[in-house]
Amino acid sequence: MKEISLNILDIAQNSVKAGATLVEIKINEDDNTLAFEITDNGCGMTEEFLARVTDPFTTTRKTRSIGLGLPLLKMEAEMTGGSFSISSKSDAEYADHGTTVKATFLKDSIDYIPLGDIVGTVCILIQGAESIDFSFEHKINENTVSLKTSDMREMLGDDVPLSSAEVIAWVREYLTDCYAA
């Protein structure tokens, strides 16, 4: 991936497919590191599946037996000297099921890839998953940019889908303004 925000999009799509109703994306950034964490309340994974989930030959896909999303992220984080972890509870065994993926990148590394267009990532996530609530929070040193779809729904009511082009245009402008401020 050329940007960390593309990894975030890719990993958050797993949460969507896992049937989550709430997906939290947190990015913590200072001068030296960028860490992100994606937590969902989806179906989760069994211990057995979790143990081999960063193997590229593990996937839930049925068209062919390769899945590159998590292995790519793990490699990209570790190449910078950072870290990667994943924890999960499957819905077959736990009431509080779901998955958390964490990755930390060291910015000084020559292998550090930029965060990139995170606003574009948030737009696509909100656009693509009407029934899911996203909570986005990006801390950059002392500043925080955040957006919750639950707050948006409160303003929009039941009449207007979050995925409407007008609403996505608002998300883009709102977040762009927040980052500029």
Next chain:
Amino acid sequence: MKTLAELSAIRDRMKNKVAIREGENGTRIVVGMATCGIAAGARPVLNALVEEVDKAGLTGEVTVSQTGCIGMCRLEPIVEVIKPDEEKVTYVKMTADKAREVIEKHIKGGKPVVEYTIGNN
């Protein structure tokens, strides 16, 4: 500075449009958004499509949606256009600029952009 409160203005503006959408069988645009699509550049393509649909005021008639891996990773980003009563058109190796052209010529103009379709790539 944009505020959350502006969403209630959007709500008022859109009430009528939504009612129209529910009653009709419009055009669907589908973008592949699995790891392969994302790595190949599907994010700017999808965002360009959503933006153009908004700018053209087509929210009622055209829906843009996402799907997983279509199975032709080397041809990503892939965009499918499904118009009612017409054969599906599959565009491959898309970019944001090509996506804007497809909205202009195919969605608005009714003529598929043949050079970007799967048969020509």
